[in-house]
Amino acid sequence: xxxxxxxxxxxxxxxxxxxxxxxxxxxxxxxxxxxxxxxxxxxxxxxxxxxxxxxxxxxxxxxxxxxxxxxxxxxxxxxxxxxxxxxxxxxxxxxxxxxxxxxxxxxxxxxxxxxxxxxxxxxxx
Amino acid sequence: xxxxxxxxxxxxxxxxxxxxxxxxxxxxxxxxxxxxxxxxxxxxxxxxxxxxxxxxxxxxxxxxxxxxxxxxxxxxxxxxxxxxxxxxxxxxxxxxxxxxxxxxxxxxxxxxxxxxx
Numbered sequence: 001x002x003x004x005x006x007x008x009x010x011x012x013x014x015x016x017x018x019x020x021x022x023x024x025x026x027x028x029x030x031x032x033x034x035x036x037x038x039x040x041x042x043x044x045x046x047x048x049x050x051x052x053x054x055x056x057x058x059x060x061x062x063x064x065x066x067x068x069x070x071x072x073x074x075x076x077x078x079x080x081x082x083x084x085x086x087x088x089x090x091x092x093x094x095x096x097x098x099x100x101x102x103x104x105x106x107x108x109x110x111x112x113x114x115x116x117x118x119x120x121x122x123x124x125x
Numbered sequence: 126x127x128x129x130x131x132x133x134x135x136x137x138x139x140x141x142x143x144x145x146x147x148x149x150x151x152x153x154x155x156x157x158x159x160x161x162x163x164x165x166x167x168x169x170x171x172x173x174x175x176x177x178x179x180x181x182x183x184x185x186x187x188x189x190x191x192x193x194x195x196x197x198x199x200x201x202x203x204x205x206x207x208x209x210x211x212x213x214x215x216x217x218x219x220x221x222x223x224x225x226x227x228x229x230x231x232x233x234x235x236x237x238x239x240x241x242x
Contacts, residue, residue, distance in 0.1 A: 030203050034228060037196065041232055045239035047173075048180055054173040081158060084151050091148065122166075 022105035026083035029076040036073035043070075071123055075116045082112040135209075136202050147202045150195035157192040186240045193236045197229045 008014065016024075043060075046053040060066045086104050090096060095104045136143050168175055179185055204225045212218040 027203075027207055030200075031207060034200060034204065034225060037200075037232060038228070041235060045235055048177060048239050051173045054176065077158065081155060084155065088148065088151065 017102070018109075019101045019105040022083060022086070022108050025079060029080040029083070032076045033073075033080060036076050039069060039073050040077075067123060071120055074119050074123075078115045078119065079112045082115070083108050135205055136198065143202045143205075146198050150199040150202075153192055153195040154199060157188060157195075160188075180240065189240055190237060193233055197233055200229055201225065 043057050047057045048054075061070065086108050089104065090101070095101060136146060164179060165171060180189065205222065208218050208221050208225075212221055
């Protein structure tokens with residue numbers, strides 16, 4: 001590699017295409033889920049442990065912060081899921097063009113956004 | 126050192142195999158997610174009895190265990206990729222991957238214990 005090649009270090013001058021945002025969100029949601037999974041696994045094991053454990057999880061979710069945290073975690077799951085589906089679709093050879101990726105990325109953002117909102121409605125309704 | 130850390134910590138020592146692991150586990154995770162989401166959605170007033178009855182079924186236990194194993198593989202490949210992309214100092218990357226590995230191992234043990242304990 002040419003070590004003297006010009007490097008643009010001013011990140012503010014770089015405009016990312018939409019697919020790049022969809023991609024970085026996939027990574028961010030994935031890294032976040034390492035922690036988020038701990039919360040989901042705590043809910044899972046506690047609720048399965050006993051009737052009392054099940055009620056503990058129920059009561060915990062009455063706390064607005066706990067409920068909001070669950071929504072954030074589920075949002076990461078949803079986004080990561082939908083963005084992952086995009087990869088599987090691309091692997092099937094569908095949308096393997098610059099334009100195709102753009103359409104798929106828009107679809108990922110819209111579908112994930114919709115599911116995240118619906119999950120919020122389901123949690124608070 | 127950097128190159129060594131990369132080559133010895135990637136899951137299968139092969140980019141193609143890692144890629145396959147990532148796809149295969151993704152499908153398992155997707156199916157399990159839809160399964161649990163559907164169950165919770167179709168049982169709005171979920172009781173402890175219904176919930177524990179679901180996880181008393183042997184196939185659900187095994188499906189759950191396979192899912193957690195998939196989480197471990199999927200998260201390792203994903204976080205290894207992210208770590209090698211963004212964490213350049215070998216020591217920091219090593220610590221990050223250690224924390225990741227320990228966390229995933231603990232998740233596996235906790236879930237397996239909850240299912241069969």
